[in-house]
Amino acid sequence: MSAYLNTRVSLYSERLWTDEQFSRLIRIPHAEVPESLTRRGLGALARGYGGSDPLSLEGRIIAQLLDETRVLVRPLTGPDRQFIIYWTHRFEVSNVKTLLRAKMAGERFTSLVPRLIDMGPFARLDLEDLVHADDVMELFRRLEHTPYADIVRHARRAFEESHDPFILDATLDRAYYEGLVHRAQPIEAAAGKPMRDLMASIIDRTNLVWLLRYRFNYDLPPARVYYLLVGGHYRFQAELLQRLVTQTSVESVIAALPPALGRTLGGARSIMEVFCSLEAEAAERARQVLHSAAYPLARAFAYLILRERDLRRVRVVLRGRHLRLSDDAVEQALGHTACGVA
C-alpha cells in the first residue's frame, strides 16, 4: 500500500506549480487558461473558468483538494487514514462557523447555503438539516447531535455566558488544532522527523500568529491568550508561550523567540510579515519532505499542504484576471497570497 501511496504522491507532485508557471498563467491569453489549468490536473477549475461567482471558484478549489485527498486516503488505514481525513475537517469546522455566524445574524437559509462548503464523501454534518435551524440556540442543539458535540457543547456554554461570537470561533479553531496534534502523535512516532517538522510548521505558525493577533489586535489579557493557544508542542513549549504572551509589543515577542525561529522571521515587523515568513518556511519544509524518501503519509501530507497553497494562488490569479487587474497587480497579490493574505 505504501508503494501505491508513494507512486500516487509522486505522480500528483508533477501537478504542483512553480513560480514561473504562475507568472505564465498571469500573462497567457484568456483562451489558453483552461488548457493550462487542465494540464496541472485542474479540469474542474478550467470548466468553470470565466464564471463570475467567487463562491463557486472557492467551492471548486476545495472540491479539487477533497477529491485528491480522497484518492490519497484510499490505501491508508488506522491512524494514518484518520489523520488525513481529519485534515479535511477544517473545511467542515469552517462550515460550522459560517452556520453559527449566519444564525447569529438572522440570515435566511437561501443566502447561507451557497457559502457552505460541499464536503462530499468527507461530510459528517447534515447541512440540509442544520441550515433550517431557526436561531443560534437551535443550531447549537442540532450540532450537539453531530461529531462536533463536545466542542459545540463547550462553546455553547461559553457563548451563553458572554454572547461573544469570538469565543465560538476561537473555541472551534483551538479544538480543531488540538485534535490535529492529538491525531498526529502516533504518526510522528512512526514517521519521525519529517512528520514532526510538517506539524511543527503548522502548529507553531498558528500559535504565533494567534498569539500576536489576540494579544495586540484584539487586546486580550495574557492569561486568556495563553488559554486560546494550541497546547505547548513542537518549538513552542508551555514555558515559552507563557513568556511570549506576557510581552507588550510585536517586536518584543519576536525578540523573545528562540534564535533559530528568530532567524526564520528575518526582519519581520508586523503580524503579516511574521505569517509570510513562517508560511514560506512551511512550504519549504513541505517541499523537502515531498522530495525525500520520507514515510509515505508524511509525503502525502506535504503534497496536500503544497497543493492547497498552489490552489490559493491560482484563485488569486483567476480572480485577478476576472477583475481585469494588471499583470503586475496580480503578481504583487500573488506574492502576498503565498502567505495567505489575499
Add this chain to the structure above:
Amino acid sequence: MFRARPLNHVTLWCLASEAPDVALLLASHGVFDPVAEEDAVLPDNPAEVYRDVFLEADARLSRILEQCGMQAEVSLPADAVAPSLAELQEINDWLRETWQVCSRCKESELRVEEDRRRLAGLKETYARLQRLNLDPSRLLRPDSLLDARLGQVPSANVRRLREALALAGYVLSPFDHAEGQTFAVVAGPRREGEGIGGLLSQAGWRELPVPAELQTHPEAAREYIEQEERRLEAAAGIHRQERVQNMIQFGERVRDASIRLALARPLAEAAGAGLRGRRHLAVFKGWVPRRAMDAVRAALEERFHGRYWMAVREPARDELDRVPSLLSYPRWLRPFLPLVRSYGVPRYGEFDPALLFAIAYVLLFGAMFGDVGHGAVIMLLASFLRGRWNWLRVVGMTAGAASVLFGFIYGSVFGYEEWIHPLWQSPLHDPGHMLALAVGVGVGFICLTLVLNTYNRFMAGRPWDALLGGGGFAGLVLYLAMASGLYSLFTGDGFGSGKGAVATAALLIIAAYTWAETHAKPGERALITVIETLETATNLFANTLSFLRVAAFSLNHVALALAVFTLAAGMSVAGHWLTILLGNVVIIVLEGGIVAIQALRLMYYEGFSRFFSGSGVEFSPLRLQRGVELGVRS
C-alpha cells in the same frame, strides 16, 4: 412491459399567479415529469422565492409536529386551491412564531434536564465541601481582597486553565470530580477591569451556587438541594403543561398549515426541477404519457378555461437519451425489478429486459441447481421472508420452484437419484451431452442479445450501427455463420466454404464500419480497427463458452451430493443421517448461494452488457405529498 410507454414533450404556459394551481392540478394527475431546460427567452424561475419559502415553512412544520408529538392527517378537498406566495409567506411567518414558542418550551425542558443532572452531582460535592475546613460565606465575600470563585469546569480543560490562571496570578485548586467535570476553587488578588471572567468563560467554567450557611448549618446543603429539586420538578411540570397547551392552542392551525403546505408542495418541487418564466408568465416543461394527454388537457380546460397555452410534441431524435422511461409491470414481475434496477434503468425506447431477466434467471438457476428436495427447501425458506425482503420471497420461491422442476427432469431428490424416475436424465449420466446442450443454450442466448441490441440501436437512432456494428446485425450474421461452421466442423462435415465466406464478409463489414467510426491518425486507426474487430469475434465466443458453467454447476450439484453420500457411508446410522443432513445444508446454503450469483453474473455480463445500456432515467412525475389524495370533501 417490453419498452417504456410513449411520452410527449409538453410546454405549458400559464399566468405566474396561477402557477401554484397548475402545478397542483398536474401533481394530482401524477403524469407530469418536469424537466430543466435552459431557455434564453425564459430567464427567470418565477417560483424560486415560492420554493424557498416553502422549504423553510416545511422544515418548521416538521419540527413543530415532532416537538409537539402531533400527526398531521392531511385530506384535501377536491376544489382545493394552492396558496399564493403571500399566503405561503404568512403561513411561514406564523410557523416561525409558533416554532419559537415551541422551541423556547423545548429549550426550557432541556435546561431543566441539565440542571437535574447537575444537581445530582452537587449532592456529593456539597458533602465534600462541607468537610473542607473553610467557611464559603467568608471565602466568597464580594468585598474581600481575595477574588475567590467556586465552580466546575470540564476536566479536560483543567491543566490548561491552571497554567493560564497562573499568568493572571490566580490559583486553581480542584476538590472533586464527577462525570467529566472538575469542581474547583479559583482564587487570586481582586483587581479592577475584566479580570479572569473571559478566560473562565472560554474554558467552560460554571459558578457553583453555595448556600451561605453551608458550614454553620450542615443541613443547609440538603435543604438547598431539596428546594432545587422541588423547583425543577415544578418547572418540568409547567413545561409539560405548556407543551400540552401549545398542542391545544396551535393544533388546529398546524393542521391547516399542513394542508396548505401539501397544496404548495407541487409548485415548490416544480421550481426545484426547473420551472422557467418571464415577467407574469410561468412555463412548465416536461414529459407526459401520450395516453394521458387528453385527460390533462380536459382537466386544464375545466379548471383554467383557456387561460393557458400548451405545446405538445414527440421526443426529438437527439434528445432520446434524456427522455425519462415510464415503465409499468404486472404485479408478479415486480419482485424481480430490484435485480434489474441494480444494473440500470432502460433508456426511453430501449428494450426493457425485466421479463427476459425473470424467465432466464429462474431457468438458469433451476438448470444449475436442479433438485426436488433442495428446491422445495428453498421455496419453504423463502416463504418466510417478509417486510423489506418481500421481493426476495417471490424471487426465492420462483427459483426454488424452477429447481424442483429441473429436479424432476434430472430425477434428483436431496441428491438421491433412485427415489424418482427422471423425466429426462441425470446430468452425470452423460456430461458431454450436458456441456454441448449448455453451449447450445449459450448460442441461442447470445443470438437473442444481438437481435435485441440491433433493435435498441435502431430505436436510439443509430441505424448504421445497428446494421454494420459488431454488436448489431453484422455481428449476428458473423456469429451465426461461425457457430454453424464450427458445429459442422465438430460433427465431421467440415466448416463449409459458404459459411466461411459469409463469416469473412461479416467480419470485413464490421472492420470497415469500425474504421469509418474511428477518428484518429491512420496507424492508430488501423490498430484500433484490427483490435476491436478481433475483440468482437473473440468476445462472442468467450461469452458463449461462459454458458458451460450451466452444465458444470448441474454436474457439480450431483458430484457434491455423491461426496456427501460417500462420507455418510462410512459412518454409523446416527452419523450417517447427521452427515446427510449437514451435507444437504451445506449444498443448499453454499452451492445454492454460488449458483444464485452465477446465474446473476450470466445475466449481467453475458446478457445485459451486450444490449442493455441501463442509462435511462425513471419517469418521476410531480405528485401530491405521500399519503395525500385530492378529492376528499372536507
